[in-house]
Amino acid sequence: MSAQTITEKILAAHAQEGFVPAGNIATVTPDVLMLNDVSGPIAFEQFESIGAARVAAADRVVLVADHFAPASDIVSATAIKSLRDFASRHGVRHVYEPGRGGIEHALLDELGMIGHGTVVFGADSHTCTAGAFNALGMGYGSSDLAATLAIGRLWMLVPESIRVEFIGAPRRFVSGKDIVLALIRTIGVDGAASASLEFGGPGLSTLGMDERMAIANMAVEGGADTCVFEGDARSLAHAKARGRGDSIPILADAGAKYRDRIVIDLSALSPMVAAPPSPGSGAPVESFAGQKVDQVYVGNCSNGTLTDLRQVAEILRGHTIAPHVRMVVVPATQAIWRAALAEGLLDIFTAAGAVVSPPTCGACFGGHMGILAAGETAIATTNRNFRGRMGHPESRVYLANAWVAAASAVRGEITPPQALLPTAGGRS
Amino acid sequence: MTLASLEISGYVHRLGDHVDTDAILPGRYLAIRDPAQLASHCLESLDPEFRSRVRPGDIMVAGRNFGTGSSREHAVIALKAAGIRAIVVESAARIFFRNAINLGMPVMISAAASRGLEAGQLATVSVARHAIEQGRQIYAAQPLGGEVAAILASGGLMQRTRQLLAAGPMHTSEALSNG
Numbered sequence: 273m274s275a276q277t278i279t280e281k282i283l284a285a286h287a288q289e290g291f292v293p294a295g296n297i298a299t300v301t302p303d304v305l306m307l308n309d310v311s312g313p314i315a316f317e318q319f320e321s322i323g324a325a326r327v328a329a330a331d332r333v334v335l336v337a338d339h340f341a342p343a344s345d346i347v348s349a350t351a352i353k354s355l356r357d358f359a360s361r362h363g364v365r366h367v368y369e370p371g372r373g374g375i376e377h378a379l380l381d382e383l384g385m386i387g388h389g390t391v392v393f394g395a396d397s398h399t400c401t402a403g404a405f406n407a408l409g410m411g412y413g414s415s416d417l418a419a420t421l422a423i424g425r426l427w428m429l430v431p432e433s434i435r436v437e438f439i440g441a442p443r444r445f446v447s448g449k450d451i452v453l454a455l456i457r458t459i460g461v462d463g464a465a466s467a468s469l470e471f472g473g474p475g476l477s478t479l480g481m482d483e484r485m486a487i488a489n490m491a492v493e494g495g496a497d498t499c500v501f502e503g504d505a506r507s508l509a510h511a512k513a514r515g516r517g518d519s520i521p522i523l524a525d526a527g528a529k530y531r532d533r534i535v536i537d538l539s540a541l542s543p544m545v546a547a548p549p550s551p552g553s554g555a556p557v558e559s560f561a562g563q564k565v566d567q568v569y570v571g572n573c574s575n576g577t578l579t580d581l582r583q584v585a586e587i588l589r590g591h592t593i594a595p596h597v598r599m600v601v602v603p604a605t606q607a608i609w610r611a612a613l614a615e616g617l618l619d620i621f622t623a624a625g626a627v628v629s630p631p632t633c634g635a636c637f638g639g640h641m642g643i644l645a646a647g648e649t650a651i652a653t654t655n656r657n658f659r660g661r662m663g664h665p666e667s668r669v670y671l672a673n674a675w676v677a678a679a680s681a682v683r684g685e686i687t688p689p690q691a692l693l694p695t696a697g698g699r700s
Numbered sequence: 701m702t703l704a705s706l707e708i709s710g711y712v713h714r715l716g717d718h719v720d721t722d723a724i725l726p727g728r729y730l731a732i733r734d735p736a737q738l739a740s741h742c743l744e745s746l747d748p749e750f751r752s753r754v755r756p757g758d759i760m761v762a763g764r765n766f767g768t769g770s771s772r773e774h775a776v777i778a779l780k781a782a783g784i785r786a787i788v789v790e791s792a793a794r795i796f797f798r799n800a801i802n803l804g805m806p807v808m809i810s811a812a813a814s815r816g817l818e819a820g821q822l823a824t825v826s827v828a829r830h831a832i833e834q835g836r837q838i839y840a841a842q843p844l845g846g847e848v849a850a851i852l853a854s855g856g857l858m859q860r861t862r863q864l865l866a867a868g869p870m871h872t873s874e875a876l877s878n879g
Contacts, residue, residue, distance in 0.1 A: 297846060297847065310730045310731070310772065310774075311771065311772070311773070313733055314733060314773055314777075317733070318858050321858050321862075322861050322862050322865065323862060323865070324861075324865060339730065340730075340731055345731070347731040347732065348731040350731075351731050351733075395771060396771055397769065397770050397771040397795060411795050412771060412795060412798065413771050413772070413773040413776075413795055413798060413802065414773045414799075415773060415802035415803065415856075415857045415858065416798055416799075416802060416857065418858065418861075419802075419857050419861045422865065423861065423864065423865070427846075427847045461718060461765065461768065462718075462764060462765040462768070462793075465765070465791065465793075465794070466794070495765065495768070495793070495794075497794055550718070637727035637770070638722070638727035638728050639727055639728065639730070643728075656720075656722070656769060658720040658722040658723065659722070659723065659745065659746075660722055660726055660745055661722050661727070665745035
């Protein structure tokens with residue numbers, strides 16, 4: 273039996289063919305099949321057109337209203353309703369709407385649906401977030417998942433792996449966002465095309481699960497098919513807390529072959545900002561000092577976690593945001609929202625003059641909850657800053673971590689966090 | 701339909717590298733499903749004249765990493781409803797490539813064709829011969845085989861899946877693993 277990468281191992285456990293070497297086709301049955309209010313309606317129409325008798329594995333299907341939720345107009349309300357209609361027609365139990373759900377990629381972990389070695393197929397490109405948990409998340413379009421709803425499995429190319437080794441430990445104000453912006457800066461926005469990014473190394477243990485999520489979330493921004501973090505003591509503790517302690521951490525075999533190896537020295541990183549119009553343009557925050565911002569947006573599937581919200585609170589405590597700035601804070605799930613409430617974080621945000629949104633994809637993709645007008649500039653903890661991403665084509669979005677975003681809200685311009693909180697020792 | 705019959709002749713439209721799915725179909729329109737409505741917003745900021753210029757059967761030519769970003773199938777639906785019938789690129793983002801094939805739209809990978817095809821001129825894409833012709837130029841493209849070819853030959857993934865289901869569960873497994 274040849275030495276396998278983590279990606280090959282996880283797929284082998286789910287493939288009709290058993291072990292399939294990278295570069296070849298496998299027919300894979302996912303553990304979870306996820307759709308949302310944007311991808312679901314098209315998939316349901318396609319599914320009905322196939323004429324299948326029923327959904328192949330209704331208990332594995334998860335439907336989440338997150339993009340335009342709570343419904344922002346009649347068209348999106350109709351789309352969200354179709355999730356519930358499909359669920360009741362086909363016996364799908366897992367349907368999540370505002371108040372009891374959240375943004376799908378953060379929600380899936382909270383539901384205990386991701387363990388070590390889980391395969392998630394999601395009709396959303398950020399399904400790769402699941403890689404944080406030593407699982408494989410693959411993004412697909414509506415048609416691919418409509419076919420999978422009918423047949424239960426899907427053909428896919430088993431990607432080669434690129435090994436990313438972390439060494440050292442991140443300094444103060446450096447988070448998952450900075451690590452992934454640095455990675456994409458290095459490899460380019462299609463540098464990981466047809467590959468799986470596999471993360472490990474001695475520095476892995478310094479990264480919390482929220483930080484791993486932030487990194488895994490943006491793997492697709494480097495062109496990756498998918499990604500996966502090594503399983504370790506931390507991922508095992510997390511899995512136990514989610515009721516998935518039975519799942520076994522997965523590591524690559526010694527001698528597994530990689531397309532490339534990249535070493536990232538976490539201690540050499542500093543807070544990064546990616547300028548519009550590319551997530552690949554990350555540079556140290558100091559390069560953008562003085563850039564005026566009109567809106568600060570914290571939260572989405574990559575950085576709406578309690579870790580990010582605590583970072584915002586740390587900066588905002590005792591401050592108010594600049595008079596010309598609007599700030600929108602979006603906890604990624606209802607549970608995170610309530611935890612932030614209990615910790616007093618929402619009080620800090622609102623006292624500072626920020627708006628606290630329900631969990632929603634919202635303005636990240638230009639849907640609602642903080643759209644930009646022509647000539648406006650935002651700094652956001654989101655994952656894409658393509659032209660027009662958050663609103664008018666003549667608006668601009670800079671990507672950064674939550675500390676940087678919050679500091680920028682206070683000053684009204686892109687600001688290094690140390691300007692508000694002089695560094696004192698290690699990371700929080 | 702067979703792969704041999706999949707030949708598209710139309711006028712060429714050109715875009716650059718890293719054209720993302722927000723440019724092809726902006727996020728604010730994602731609750732829309734009607735193809736004609738989606739087509740009315742296709743490339744509206746990146747190439748505002750595209751919608752009035754494009755004719756049924758036309759060919760989209762772009763550079764590297766075409767369709768990067770979101771998994772939104774709306775991007776392909778919009779291009780298709782606008783009239784595009786084939787795509788020629790140096791490279792395409794994974795999900796966009798799959799979405800296009802699944803909707804019966806061939807995506808031909810050819811760096812030479814991506815560079816050389818001239819906008820506003822007629823060209824012919826032949827999937828079976830994996831070639832694109834324009835005037836006296838013939839560009840070779842990567843052959844589309846396996847399940848990709850099977851899907852295109854059926855006219856799209858839903859048609860292919862209907863065939864597989866009609867053939868019965870054993871045949872579905874075999875057919876899927878043989879490609």
